[in-house]
Amino acid sequence: MSDETNINQPTYTKGLKGIVANESALSDVRGEEGRLLYLGYDIDDLVELCCYEEVVYLLLNKRLPRRDELEGFKKRLRSDRDLPQPILDFFKTATKTARPMSALRTAVSMLGMYDDRTKDSSQLKEIGLSLIAKMPVMVAYYYRLCMGLDLPPVREDLSEAEHFLYLLKGTVPSPEEARILDVAYILHADHGMNASTFAARVCIATLSDMYSAITAAIGTLKGPLHGGANEGVIEMLKEIGEEENVEAYIERKLANKEKIMGMGHRVYRVLDPRAPHLRRMAIRLTDKIGETKWLRMSERIAKIVRERKGLNANVDFYSATVYYSIGIPSRLFTAIFSIARSAGWVAQVLEQMEDNTIYRPLTRYTGPRDRIPVPTMDMR
Numbered sequence: 001m002s003d004e005t006n007i008n009q010p011t012y013t014k015g016l017k018g019i020v021a022n023e024s025a026l027s028d029v030r031g032e033e034g035r036l037l038y039l040g041y042d043i044d045d046l047v048e049l050c051c052y053e054e055v056v057y058l059l060l061n062k063r064l065p066r067r068d069e070l071e072g073f074k075k076r077l078r079s080d081r082d083l084p085q086p087i088l089d090f091f092k093t094a095t096k097t098a099r100p101m102s103a104l105r106t107a108v109s110m111l112g113m114y115d116d117r118t119k120d121s122s123q124l125k126e127i128g129l130s131l132i133a134k135m136p137v138m139v140a141y142y143y144r145l146c147m148g149l150d151l152p153p154v155r156e157d158l159s160e161a162e163h164f165l166y167l168l169k170g171t172v173p174s175p176e177e178a179r180i181l182d183v184a185y186i187l188h189a190d191h192g193m194n195a196s197t198f199a200a201r202v203c204i205a206t207l208s209d210m211y212s213a214i215t216a217a218i219g220t221l222k223g224p225l226h227g228g229a230n231e232g233v234i235e236m237l238k239e240i241g242e243e244e245n246v247e248a249y250i251e252r253k254l255a256n257k258e259k260i261m262g263m264g265h266r267v268y269r270v271l272d273p274r275a276p277h278l279r280r281m282a283i284r285l286t287d288k289i290g291e292t293k294w295l296r297m298s299e300r301i302a303k304i305v306r307e308r309k310g311l312n313a314n315v316d317f318y319s320a321t322v323y324y325s326i327g328i329p330s331r332l333f334t335a336i337f338s339i340a341r342s343a344g345w346v347a348q349v350l351e352q353m354e355d356n357t358i359y360r361p362l363t364r365y366t367g368p369r370d371r372i373p374v375p376t377m378d379m380r
Contacts, residue, residue, distance in 0.1 A: 021198070026039065026344070026348060026351060027191055027192050029191060029192040038059060038189070043187065044277075046058075046186055047183050052186050052189070055186050056132060056189070057070065059189060060343070074159070077132065077133045078133070079156060080133040081136075086114060087107050091103065091138075094106075094142075099222075101227075104138055104139055104218055105218040107138045108135070108138075108211060112215075118209040118210070121207075121353075128350065131211070132343055135339050136164040140167035152166065159178065161185060169327065181326070185340040187277060187315060187340075190341070195226050196218070196220040197348050200217040200345045205358045221338055227338065229262055232262070233261045233317055234321070234330045235261075236260075237321075243296050246300045246301055262316045272313065278318035278322050282322050285321075294321050294324065295321055298313075298318065302317065
């Protein structure tokens with residue numbers, strides 16, 4: 001075979017692993033270094049110096065806001081929190097046994113039916129902002145209805161993190177609780193060409209609409225190999241039960257070649273840079289509430305898997321303990337991931353449309369060849 005033939009031969013890698021499918025200025029995932037940057041800003045600095053709303057502005061506008069711009073942006077988001085009545089009616093009549101991610105996926109899709117702006121491509125960013133504002137409300141309202149609780153009215157005097165916790169619990173959270181969720185939002189806001197982001201970009205590349213793209217992303221994040229991992233972590237801890245059971249449980253999982261939820265990452269070859277922030281919060285929280293068992297179990301799991309498999313904890317591993325410690329039910333963990341990641345999804349959709357090309361990878365055919373059909377009956 002000639003060199004020219006080799007050059008023209010399409011590259012095959014299952015799941016597109018290692019294939020560069022596009023360019024992006026949004027998030028820089030440096031797997032070998034264990035670093036994550038948004039528009040050139042290190043995640044460590046953003047967590048220390050910024051709030052979630054600033055990071056949303058950064059992703060959507062590709063620069064940090066001035067003070068007056070930030071205040072205006074906060075007001076813009078807060079003014080768009082109310083849900084259309086048909087969405088509230090849907091939540092009230094829908095089954096209360098569905099997973100919150102299923103309800104969120106369906107509600108986002110429904111929103112698109114009541115928004116005439118979808119016919120105007122220039123409104124893509126405005127629709128995205130509306131979705132970022134409404135998704136926390138939808139998650140909290142559906143959960144409260146499932147629990148038989150009333151629906152607190154939306155407010156415009158609370159930050160994104162404060163407002164979600166207020167809607168969820170019915171009371172305004174402490175500054176510490178709000179800051180913890182705010183940091184978690186920042187850490188989850190964007191992360192390169194992950195599966196849900198890819199789904200959103202593939203969808204919008206067909207010139208569909210923002211609601212369809214975000215619905216595709218939510219449906220993708222819902223899977224346990226993507227966003228569902230943080231729910232899996234807390235369920236694993238509950239299944240283990242006590243600290244003395246950790247080693248036998250993990251050894252059994254490793255012997256059976258089963259996945260340990262929250263350990264390892266497809267991109268990071270060293271420690272996930274988001275994990276230390278959540279670990280520090282987990283330590284602070286468990287010390288404060290006096291319930292250190294979950295953290296001790298988590299630390300023991302992380303040590304065993306690191307020593308046996310060379311895998312480090314990822315962002316899901318400690319986020320589970322953090323959420324659980326501030327009273328967020330485990331069935332909402334993935335939905336909270338969606339709330340935070342909505343900023344990245346919208347930004348990625350907008351970036352896709354700046355220089356759009358439809359995604360059309362090839363498939364390696366492995367089925368039978370050159371078959372001739374045999375009629376099952378005489379057609380004369």
